[in-house]
Amino acid sequence: MASVLINFAHPALEKSRVHAQLMPAVKSIPGVTFNDLYENYPDLDINVAREQKLLLSHDIILFQHPFYWYSAPAIIKQWIDLVLEHGWAYGRTGKALQGKVMGNIISVGGPEQSYSPEGHHQHTIHEFLLPFRQTARLCNMEYAAPFVVFGVHKYEYEDIREHSRQLTETIKRLQADNFNISSLSQLSYLYQILQLPAQTQQ
Numbered sequence: 272m273a274s275v276l277i278n279f280a281h282p283a284l285e286k287s288r289v290h291a292q293l294m295p296a297v298k299s300i301p302g303v304t305f306n307d308l309y310e311n312y313p314d315l316d317i318n319v320a321r322e323q324k325l326l327l328s329h330d331i332i333l334f335q336h337p338f339y340w341y342s343a344p345a346i347i348k349q350w351i352d353l354v355l356e357h358g359w360a361y362g363r364t365g366k367a368l369q370g371k372v373m374g375n376i377i378s379v380g381g382p383e384q385s386y387s388p389e390g391h392h393q394h395t396i397h398e399f400l401l402p403f404r405q406t407a408r409l410c411n412m413e414y415a416a417p418f419v420v421f422g423v424h425k426y427e428y429e430d431i432r433e434h435s436r437q438l439t440e441t442i443k444r445l446q447a448d449n450f451n452i453s454s455l456s457q458l459s460y461l462y463q464i465l466q467l468p469a470q471t472q473q
Contacts, residue, residue, distance in 0.1 A: 374415035
């Protein structure tokens, strides 16, 4: 079974409706390590050695966060700047993360149709997430399709609960040791692995 590391970042969790439900759901999954970055590093003083050790001991690394200003909360940029060191994560001798999977679990205020060339934001979610995809590529990792919860401002409790269930099942499917991780980047959204027939997971 693949091991999963979730690097969680929400600077205002007490105001969250979506991640307040998603967080306990993923924390309850066996084989998942939940790493709350703001809780561990309230002053953004990242322990690089600790974080690199966590990366080495997990197969799948997922960043869970609200989609702040078309990107992620500040601590995730700080984490990337410090932890993914040249010569360790990338560069001629930087092979520490080779073969691992990286991805995003994000919540978005607007509906899916607003993230399109014709929509309000004029670009797709996948275009906005290009820096993450390229970071994974530079570090010799496979970038998985994102798990996206769109239109969160209109959701009721039961709607969010259903997304929590879907995320839990998605991560459990990811953990299956017979899953072909090279196919993850070909999906539009990560939860689509729940629709794949079993015989495609060879």
